[in-house]
Amino acid sequence: MNLTQIHQQEVICALATPSGVGAIAIIRVSGLGSIAMVNSIFKGKNLERAESHTVHFGTIYTGDQIIDEVLVSIFKVPRSFTKEDSVEISCHGSDYIIRQILKLLVQKGARIAKPGEFTQRAFMNGQFDLVQAEAVADLIAADSEASHKTALNQLRGGFSKKLSGLRSELIHFASLIELELDFGEEDVEFAGREDLRILIESLQEAIAPLIDSFDYGNALKEGVPVAIIGSPNVGKSTLLNALLNEEKAIVTSVAGTTRDVIEDTIVLEGLKFRFIDTAGIRETTDLVESIGIERSKAAMEKADIVIFLFDSEETFLENRQLVSLLSSDKEILWVMNKIDLNAEDAEKLKADNPEIILISAQKQQGLTTLTATLVTQVNKQAANDTVVTNLRHYEHLLKTQDALSDVLSGLATGVTGDFLAQDIRLSLHHLGEITGTIVTDDLLDNIFSKFCIGK
The missing domain is CATH 3.30.1360.120 (Probable tRNA modification gtpase trme; domain 1)
Structure with missing residues (x-):
């Protein structure tokens, strides 16, 4: 015991x-x-x-x-x-x-x-199982409809059932290959290599969307980071205040008022967003403002969605130059502010650039379109009902995928059954560690130590 x-x-x-x-x-x-x-x-x-x-x-x-x-x-x-x-x-x-x-x-x-x-x-x-146990903590911490729904699905065993199905198929072939090893001297083959290849490829196809869902799942859990980027005085702080419906950021007509990153959360249609108001990006000799601008660039890189805010054709072109600073996986929204002051220029610019969203943060115009677009951008990432939100699960899925790739490489080069069996066992091990089929006291202590006392 x-x-x-x-x-x-x-x-x-x-x-x-x-x-x-x-x-x-x-x-x-x-x-x-x-x-x-x-x-x-x-x-x-x-x-x-x-x-x-x-x-x-x-x-x-x-x-x-x-x-x-x-x-x-x-x-x-x-x-x-x-x-x-x-x-x-x-x-x-x-x-x-x-x-x-x-x-x-x-x-x-x-x-x-x-x-x-x-x-x-x-x-x-x-x-x-262990996935469901971890979902208990996620359910307690859920602060939006989306994170609640995801945690509840895992608590009810949605993710576990998918993994269990994958694992049981692999166990069947693993047992056949292990049986071959018992009859090694007789040169028999119980596990058809072509059937095994087809199975491994189908498993990889099933695991790939689970791996891809992690960024989306993590965003549901922690909040989707949205950076508001633009030149000084285009209304970034006014937009943040309008979205939050409170005076979170200082708003003045003086360029460079925001000198640090300001962050707050809001729930839109059941999804939590973390909006980040950043210092206006421009050339400056002010030391404090320069530090704020560097932090703005860092926030822009960490964000899943970047709102490029501008109020004229000039600031629109300035923002276009900033796109080169972003990695290719960012979702970008082009948003023109202050349309109550320059409606004609706004319509002209949108005619040439249909992707532009027109708003007036000061007058609360166009915000419904902006928030609906944000929700759409996030929801389109959801490929299926099973979403991975736990970093531990994600890491083991990656390791499972690598081990399965080694099985395919072994089949392609004709390695012996003992090497195939080793890679298959490794795949089973990583899948088992997710659900707790394979578990150690250290792993349990690490997982449950993060729970609150009384749960």
């Missing part, structure tokens, strides 16, 4: 709701003997005789002193989140009450749970 399994025999407890004074707080208790332990400090119904999934009113006490009136929820093995006997104590949200109840539990033999330990136990007890 390893250390993780030994720890699972212990009763753990933790506050499951955010710390701080609130109306209600929930303390979670899980492990062998957890119901009896809570029953020993509870006055009310005998919790050890209670049915699973029932709630009971009573008091928590120490000696003759009442700590609080509480509701206690009972979840019996295996019908609980952790698949262990579990109890949830709903008490009043006083810090003092919470401390006293946790202190009583520790005195009775429980220990305070480590970050993510409840979810880790759920994984170890087969409640779900």
Whole structure:
């Protein structure tokens, strides 16, 4: 029995709701003997005789002193989140009450749970795989409709099912090649090499869109970075304020007012965007402004979408020169501001450049078209419902793809079955590490240590 399994025999407890004074707080208790332990400090119904999934009113006490009136929820093995006997104590949200109840539990033999330990136990007890366990944290952190939908799909096993299907096909061929090795002296072939080549290529075709989805998935999770770039005084800060509907950035008629990168987020149609207002890019001898301009160029490179904002044909041409600073994978939106002041010039410029979006940030004109275009730019990156949002998954998918490429190279050069088997095993290993089919205690500790305590 390893250390993780030994720890699972212990009763753990933790506050499951955010710390701080609130109306209600929930303390979670899980492990062998957890119901009896809570029953020993509870006055009310005998919790050890209670049915699973029932709630009971009573008091928590120490000696003759009442700590609080509480509701206690009972979840019996295996019908609980952790698949262990579990109890949830709903008490009043006083810090003092919470401390006293946790202190009583520790005195009775429980220990305070480590970050993510409840979810880790759920994984170890087969409640779900590692991808689904990690999705629990993503679901808690979701702050937009898109990130919530992606996390929920992974929690329900959408990504896991896709990987499981790929892995099972590969296992079949791996077993045939391993069988060949057992009959090495008889020169038999159980796994058709052409069939194996077709399978490997189909697996690579299935994995490629998952790898490609990572940039999109990461944007859903963290927010799509959008840099607002342009010459000084074309209205970048005014546009940021208009999009955020607040005075986030200082707006003046003095060129060079914005000297640093200003950033804030907004949710548009369920997608989170991180808008970055940057210093106007121009030649200057002002040291502070020069530093701001360099930061603007760095922000432009980090952004997924770049809004080039201009207010005349002259500033439009200046922005055209900046395109050479960008890598080729950037989405670019050309946006002309201040159309309320020069409508005729705006229409003429758009006639020659249909991709231009016309707005007046000051007058709130054209912003709906701009935000709709931003949403469209992001949504077109979504190739399918299964989106990779986790860097660990992405790295192992890349390693799987490399190992599969080695299998194809081996087939092309006619290597022996033992080398093919080695590359196939490596592919299976990386797929297994994603879902937790292959796992180590160090990996689990690293993953679950990032969870909040109580989850």
